[in-house]
Amino acid sequence: MAAQNDPKQNHLLAALPQNEFERLAPHLELVSLALGEVLYESGGRLNHVYFPTDSIVSLLYVMEDGSSAEIAVVGNEGILGISLFMGGETTPSRAVVQSEGFGYRLPAQLLKREFNRGGPMMLLLLRYTQALITQMSQTAVCNRHHSIDQQLSRWLLMSLDRLHSDELTMTQELIANMLGVRREGVTEAAGKLRDAGIIEYSRGHIKVLDRPKLEQHVCECYAVVKKEIDRLLSDTPPGKAFSSLM
Amino acid sequence: MAAQNDPKQNHLLAALPQNEFERLAPHLELVSLALGEVLYESGGRLNHVYFPTDSIVSLLYVMEDGSSAEIAVVGNEGILGISLFMGGETTPSRAVVQSEGFGYRLPAQLLKREFNRGGPMMLLLLRYTQALITQMSQTAVCNRHHSIDQQLSRWLLMSLDRLHSDELTMTQELIANMLGVRREGVTEAAGKLRDAGIIEYSRGHIKVLDRPKLEQHVCECYAVVKKEIDRLLSDTPPGKAFSSLM
DNA sequence: GTAGGTATGTCCGCTACCGCACACTGTCAA
């Protein structure tokens, strides 16, 4: 598909004014991101930033005893490697490809230079970071208060939003890692959704049959995050809406 | 106490080069922050940013059903109101004074202007934001995997680090709100710590007797966050260590 | 076809935590 190879499938790149985009374009390198690939290891240095197009990448915190939890998910609405321009150089989280596909990457130095111009790119990246913070916070609350059923629903919807399909390739085992729960817990929750006619699945393939019903089933966390992402980013046509820091 | 009224008790203000600090100083307004005071309401506009000196402020997410959870805590190492310069204008979280004391506030417009100069202030604020992100992420994981005992220990240590004392004024009811658990759960966890000779308390006053023991008792989350804050901020003498974005 | 691995389903006892109810005890004000 030609569309798959268009950097502007990534919302951040698409939101840049044309001249800004063209300055970056020659340096954007198309990369294929395979399922399970680790883009950043916890504490590791960042050599590139990634702009996913049709792939999804999870930010995971892995603990000493090996248990883990997803703290945010990044798709074509965002960028991976924010700690680069935030000044940390390293991330404390691990970035794992959750749904394979493509993305564009940019050398770290180049992004820093662009960020330091202080123009639209900087404002856009900061806004996205703000949206990411919201997602992380809501994840914290969701972990505390909501059932696996609800969290699974949220996770499915967030994944769907970042794909161009109603299907995803993902085993229950992997979902359990993301949610930080047991695989059996996911089996049970998924069974309920299937019995309700909301999804069907088998051996690593999940298909959403009734999205409206799924949206009824989910906790408020999904809508909060989506709304905030939309507020901060979607209504950001090229070269506009950058007046907030004036 | 005179020291209480020194803006440089706040680590961020203290880390600024002298000339930068002096430009801000005339506009810094000392404010008293009372227990329970709400600095920002969820979704509200931000008119000021706050630099706590000897107070502690919690960032809370409050859900539709009224249940809540603390996603981060800010004391004299930080600033409240980051979404101002991140471009969001509003925060999705509520900021509540958890330990009364003082802080300095700065009009929103002034901070934005300072941020936009792109100098040390900007770099410092971004680094702090990065540290805050780490704290939020670790909170998400801690909510998922750790017991109330461990979380209470973490919460106590994080509070102690931001005070100048081994005592804090805080009822179990309020701690429960912060941790997003039942009051009874906190009573039980606190009872264990008391029986172990680690703390003593009565009617809203908690005194830590044996901090080393408390540190043995806590989950890894505490150390991870503390280390990251230190890495990003403590080794940032005035006017130095700002080369990361060159 | 058959074997072996991967993905899913199911059952068990167990524990942490919840929701609720109510008793006790310092503290402070009338």
Add this chain to the structure above:
DNA sequence: TTGACAGTGTGCGGTAGCGGACATACCTAC
């Protein structure tokens, strides 16, 4: 002194999710 109340202790049944053990189904490679 005496309420009144905020803060804390405690007990009880209920449940969600855990840890572990296994059974089943499907997919692929030989």
